[in-house]
Amino acid sequence: MRIAQVAPLHESVPPKLYGGTERVVSYLTEELVKMGHEVTLFASADSETKARLVPCAPQALRLNSSCQDRLAHHILQLEKVFQMAEEFDIIHFHVDYIHFPLVRRGQTPAVTTLHGRLDIPDLVPLYREFREQPLVSISNAQRLPLLWANWKATVYHGLPKDLYSPYLENGQYLAFLGRISPEKRPDRAIRIAEMAGVPLKIAAKIDEADRPYYEEVIKPLLKSPWVEFVGEIGEKEKNEFLGRAMALVLPIDWPEPFGLVMIESLACGTPVIAWRCGSVPEIIEDGRVGFIVETLEEAVEAVEKIPYIDRVDCRKYFESRFSARRMAQEYLDVYEIVIGESYPLLKAV
Incomplete structure (x- = not known):
């Protein structure tokens, strides 16, 4: 499968220091590559990946002291994504909702994982307007403020099994x-x-x-x-x-x-x-x-x-x-669902 992963530009993928969303995008991207998929990662230029990297900012925006307008870089990122959209079977967004108007007018199937809190009143009219957008939650609790949205699955985060080694002696702090x-x-x-x-x-x-x-x-x-x-x-x-x-x-x-x-x-x-x-x-x-x-x-x-x-x-x-392989497989299942809904006749054949 030809998959695009669109990461926030605040941190590199994976982050050099703190950064939850970008870390998860990294684990997912690398696991999909291991599974034999053709993955393109849209992220900052200082990201490290075995996928094809499309740099969308010179470096992670949080670490770039000269960056005064972070939104400008994300708009440029979206332009790069949609210039290449026909190359992908599916585009997986991790950047909240900024891409919704473009996805609505595009032809390539897309899905969005929401990584943040949703109990914000300003979000309600936005998600009602874009109610058709396929969404993935990272917990069932996250969905509660927007239960009526177009949820396709809850996919819990996962880590590579060899990322950390267990310490089996009781700690002191x-x-x-x-x-x-x-x-x-x-x-x-x-x-x-x-x-x-x-x-x-x-x-x-x-x-x-x-x-x-x-x-x-x-x-x-x-x-x-x-x-x-x-x-x-x-x-x-x-x-x-x-x-x-x-x-x-x-x-x-x-x-x-x-x-x-x-x-x-x-x-x-x-x-x-x-x-x-x-x-x-x-x-x-x-x-x-x-x-x-x-x-x-x-x-x-x-x-x-x-x-x-x-x-x-x-x-x-x-x-x-909570392994990265389980997370990647569940996302592949979501991709199949979204692609099938985008091309119902193809699915029927």
Whole structure:
């Protein structure tokens, strides 16, 4: 199958540091290539892939200090995609909805995976207008604000099985990995560590939009003797950071669409303690690979019970549910459905 993957340009594919969507696009692209498909990746020029790369920006926009208008690069990307559209059996978009008017007027089948939160009132009239657009959710919970949209499947993220090695000895600290932002609730993570009397290591990036929150709320809390702020880390450091932890804490306060860090942790053999929000109940089997909590007190109790979680089972659970090969195969099934709906007569033959 001739497949186009259209990635956001904010990060490279895969990202050099933080970046969830671009990381998933990378895993999917490389797995489809391994399976023998002809894949073209539209991404920033500093991306690395075994697919054919069509560069759409000189480098990842977040790392380009001279970039003042990120939208301009994404418009140019769309022009490149649709100039080449006839070369593909299907175009797979990962860039929210910016392409919808062009897809509506084009001939090549297309599908869009939505990677972000959808509980935003402004999205409702847009998705109603483009109600015919085939969509993929990354959790069932993500769909809830737009249940009436044209969903074709829920496809959970997956990782290459050899990406991380499991650490089977119990760790000595709690790990927080992600962004410093109000919805990620690093303040809760710090409070859990203090209440449980267990060290916490925070590896997180700080977006400029979240800088005031960091300075006013989080920075004073980092003075706690229980906390070590590591800063932003890349793929090379992640395996050891997560693997040597006793548990990942995900004290989120928002409808998490998926939470890639949860399956990264499980791939390292590390249990997860997560708030009951968004996708969490779909990803974590409570009591088996971690604990789902709703209060600080429950989180502290979960920390005390972590030694009873089998780290070998955490790794097996990851392999059985969240591999990149499973993700790629499910997307191939979606591609077949969308192509069949675009060419019903061909499907009938």
